Amino acid sequence: MKSILVSLSIICAVTWTVDAGTCNECSKVNSDTCEGKSCDCPNATQCMVVSELYQVRNKSYHSIRKACNPGFPCGGxxxxxFNDAFVRIDIHCCTGENCNTDNYKMPPEDIERKGKICPAxxxxxxxxxxxxxxxRCIHPDDLCGDYVGKIKDPGNNIKEFNFKGCVSALGCIYKLKALIGVEEIENIRFTCVPGK
Structure with missing residues (x-):
């Protein structure tokens, strides 16, 4: 997560050409809204609003980030x-001057599960x-994730935890670095393998 925030800050610190576009920039944990500043972006970059739902047992957190899109795929x-836990991120992209003024929004979950089966x-x-x-995983290209580590959750609680369950293919690439409200303190293991 820190590496993404640093890269987004660097993007805004660089002075681009006069014809560069602008996007709103802000990030807030455990919130549906954030108010940002206008940030210059390179020509080819879209703006984005990243919405995150992090749910563990009976606690649920929303977090939001607005920024220039450094190349993340748009959509889910x-x-x-996993049993008792759920994480979901959606990236809404747009093109135009400061077009990313929207606040937290999460599209309805596709409840028809079309993927393979994973331990949970x-x-x-x-x-x-x-x-x-x-x-059964939601999407056909989802993988079976296996994680052991220590994190700081959106409520600022440091926790040791482990899980097995379905993870999107892109989630397996970005791992916990893609999350807004969760900071990884220690990674002992995060592997992804095909389901059955």
């Missing part, structure tokens, strides 16, 4: 499901969770 980027469990601590539970 990261969807993870969620646990506290730095040991691998073991469970006979499984889940």
């Amino acid at each position: 980027l990261y969807i993870s499901n 469990c969620f646990g506290d601590g730095l040991t691998e969770c073991i469970s006979s539970n499984t889940e």
Whole structure:
């Protein structure tokens, strides 16, 4: 997450040519809105609004980021499901001067599950969770994720946890670095393998 914020800050710190576009820039954890400043972007860059839903057991957090799009794919980027936990990110892109003024919005979830089957469990601590539970993934290209590590959640709580469950293919590439409200403190393992 820090690397993405740093790269977004660098993008705004650079002075671009006169014909460069502008986007709003701000980021706020545990909020549906953020008010930003206008930021210069290179010609080919779109603006984006990143909406994040992070849900663990009975707690749910929304977070938002507005910025120039440094090349992230538009639409659903990261969807993870595990027992008692859920993470979802949507990137809304637009073109035009400061067009990314919208606030938090998450499209309805595609409830028809078309993917493969993955083991599913969620646990506290730095040991691998073991469970006979499984889940069918949402998309055909979703993979089975297996994570053990320590994070700081959107409520500023540092937690050790582990999960197994469905992760989007892009989520497996970006891993926790794509998240707004979650900061990874220690990564012991994050692997993705095809489901059955």
